[in-house]
Amino acid sequence: MSVTREKIIELGENLIRSKGYNAFSYQDISTELGIKNAAVHYYFPTKENLGTSIVKTNIQRFEEMVENMHSHGFNERQQLDTFVKIYLKSHREQKLCIIGSLASDFNTLNETTRTELKRMTEIILKWLTDILVTGKEKKLFVFDEEPQSKAFIILSGMVASLQVSRMMDKMDYKNVCQTIISLK
Amino acid sequence: MSVTREKIIELGENLIRSKGYNAFSYQDISTELGIKNAAVHYYFPTKENLGTSIVKTNIQRFEEMVENMHSHGFNERQQLDTFVKIYLKSHREQKLCIIGSLASDFNTLNETTRTELKRMTEIILKWLTDILVTGKEKKLFVFDEEPQSKAFIILSGMVASLQVSRMMDKMDYKNVCQTIISLK
DNA sequence: GTCTATACCTTGATAGAC
DNA sequence: GTCTATCAAGGTATAGAC
Numbered sequence: 001m002s003v004t005r006e007k008i009i010e011l012g013e014n015l016i017r018s019k020g021y022n023a024f025s026y027q028d029i030s031t032e033l034g035i036k037n038a039a040v041h042y043y044f045p046t047k048e049n050l051g052t053s054i055v056k057t058n059i060q061r062f063e064e065m066v067e068n069m070h071s072h073g074f075n076e077r078q079q080l081d082t083f084v085k086i087y088l089k090s091h092r093e094q095k096l097c098i099i100g101s102l103a104s105d106f107n108t109l110n111e112t113t114r115t116e117l118k119r120m121t122e123i124i125l126k127w128l129t130d131i132l133v134t135g136k137e138k139k140l141f142v143f144d145e146e147p148q149s150k151a152f153i154i155l156s157g158m159v160a161s162l163q164v165s166r167m168m169d170k171m172d173y174k175n176v177c178q179t180i181i182s183l184k
Numbered sequence: 185m186s187v188t189r190e191k192i193i194e195l196g197e198n199l200i201r202s203k204g205y206n207a208f209s210y211q212d213i214s215t216e217l218g219i220k221n222a223a224v225h226y227y228f229p230t231k232e233n234l235g236t237s238i239v240k241t242n243i244q245r246f247e248e249m250v251e252n253m254h255s256h257g258f259n260e261r262q263q264l265d266t267f268v269k270i271y272l273k274s275h276r277e278q279k280l281c282i283i284g285s286l287a288s289d290f291n292t293l294n295e296t297t298r299t300e301l302k303r304m305t306e307i308i309l310k311w312l313t314d315i316l317v318t319g320k321e322k323k324l325f326v327f328d329e330e331p332q333s334k335a336f337i338i339l340s341g342m343v344a345s346l347q348v349s350r351m352m353d354k355m356d357y358k359n360v361c362q363t364i365i366s367l368k
Numbered sequence: 369g370t371c372t373a374t375a376c377c378t379t380g381a382t383a384g385a386c
Numbered sequence: 387g388t389c390t391a392t393c394a395a396g397g398t399a400t401a402g403a404c
Contacts, residue, residue: 004388022206023292025379039389041381096288103347104280104288108207118351125352149363152348152355153341156364160344163287164336167302168309172333176340179333188370209397223371225399 005043007033013054017095021051021105048110051102055116058098059123066127076135083128084177087158091173094166099124100159125151143182154181189227191217197238201279205235205289232294235286239300242282243307250311260319267312268361271342275357278350283308284343309335327366338365 011032015024026037026047033039044050069079090097102109102117109117128151135141143150157180165171195216199208210231214221228234253263274281286293286301293301312335319325327334341364349355 002388019291020204020206020289022204023289026381027379035388036390037379038381038391042388045381047380100344100347101288103344103351104285105204105207106347106350107203114351121348121351145363145366149356149360152345152360153364156341156344156348156360157337159348160284160287160340161336163284163290164305164340164343166290167287167298167305171336176333176336179329180337180340182329186370210399211396219370220372221397222373222399226370229399231398 002043004033004035004039008040008043008050009054009057012050013058013098014095016051016054017090017098017101021102022108048113051109051113052116055098055102055113055120059116059120062120062124075140076131076138077140079131080128080135080181084158084181087162087177088174090162091165096162096166097159099155100163103159121155125155128154186227188217188219188223192224192227192234193238193241196234197241197282198279200235200238201274201282201285205286206292232297235293235297236300239282239286239297239304243300243304246304246308246311259324260315260322261324263315264312264319264365268342268365271346271361272358274346275349280346280350281343283339284347287343305339309339312338 008029011029012024015028019028026040029040030037040050044053065082066079069082074082087097099117099121102113106114106117125148129147132141132143132147132150136143136147145153158177161173161176161180165173165176192213195213196208199212203212210221210224213224217223224234228237249266250263253266258266271281283301283305286297290298290301309332313331316325316327316331316334320327320331329337342361345357345360345364349357349360
């Protein structure tokens with residue numbers, strides 16, 4: 001795996017999360033790397049191709065994170081906190097998450113990118129649901145809602161609070177995240 | 185106010201909410217209206233101009249709705265339900281709301297559109313906070329969180345659940361909305 | 369006042385040089 | 387295998403016709 005290729009993926013992800021999928025161009029990436037825009041096409045023939053690869057990379061990263069937490073024996077609360085930390089970081093960087101950014105452009109994405117984005121969302125929702133169920137059994141969490149609904153609301157809350165908070169200055173984002181999960 | 189102008193605003197809003205700000209073009213609008221793209225420029229010299237006008241129209245519509253609810257003597261719960269109904273309708277139409285759609289493209293918007301979008305978000309958040317406070321005083325709502333945080337979470341939840349649910353088929357969106365507001 | 373012809377630029381993408 | 391020169395299509399926007 002070439003280093004240029006990895007840089008393109010990284011730059012592309014950051015561009016999607018800051019400007020949005022339809023606002024960034026191959027030129028944005030090539031200028032940053034000091035090459036011509038067509039050089040980017042060598043690694044990713046089409047923009048759809050690049051988009052799909054970026055989502056796949058994110059899925060992989062998420063799965064590695066989950067594996068890592070398991071091997072470190074994190075309990076369900078620690079796992080949820082780690083998840084929230086990703087969003088706190090995004091908030092500090094004034095960037096959206098991949099899901100929130102691409103979800104807005106969903107109708108303009110090609111079939112394969114859509115499928116991967118769906119898959120990523122389903123993986124996260126399933127993981128969230130699972131730790132909610134197990135955490136409740138272990139009396140780590142107390143909540144009344146259906147675990148699936150709760151998972152959906154936690155993810156939605158994280159996603160959109162990034163979008164809305166980017167417009168509002170002066171916000172206690174960390175507090176908002178805590179209220180969203182609000183698992184006594 | 186010409187009828188063409190109004191149609192452009194309406195078409196523009198629907199395009200932003202379905203394709204996103206950076207994915208729609210003047211051509212999309214002109215084709216639909218059976219005129220040339222440059223004719224649209226007559227009414228709205230620049231795209232930024234059109235974007236700003238669309239947001240302003242939305243603010244006006246929201247304020248009219250609030251006024252209307254007041255003159256009909258809606259209580260706080262009825263008002264909140266009416267607000268949620270806007271999102272249920274968006275969900276059925278498979279469209280995002282203006283805030284969610286433009287928030288993702290925030291960094292690519294010009295200063296005036298940004299200002300109006302911020303203003304719209306602040307107006308809605310203030311209105312939500314107010315009915316939460318008054319509704320709690322009247323014992324219509326029961327909740328423990330800070331009204332401002334609660335308002336922010338309700339708005340975020342509505343905004344993002346539209347985005348995420350558009351990717352997930354088979355979803356009880358109405359139930360999700362009820363859980364988000366979850367005011368006993 | 370309303371719209372068309374047209375310019376000009378950026379985009380994603382291809383063919384071919386090194 | 388990696389990148390550059392170049393292209394056609396589509397974007398926003400202007401000048402001017404009706």
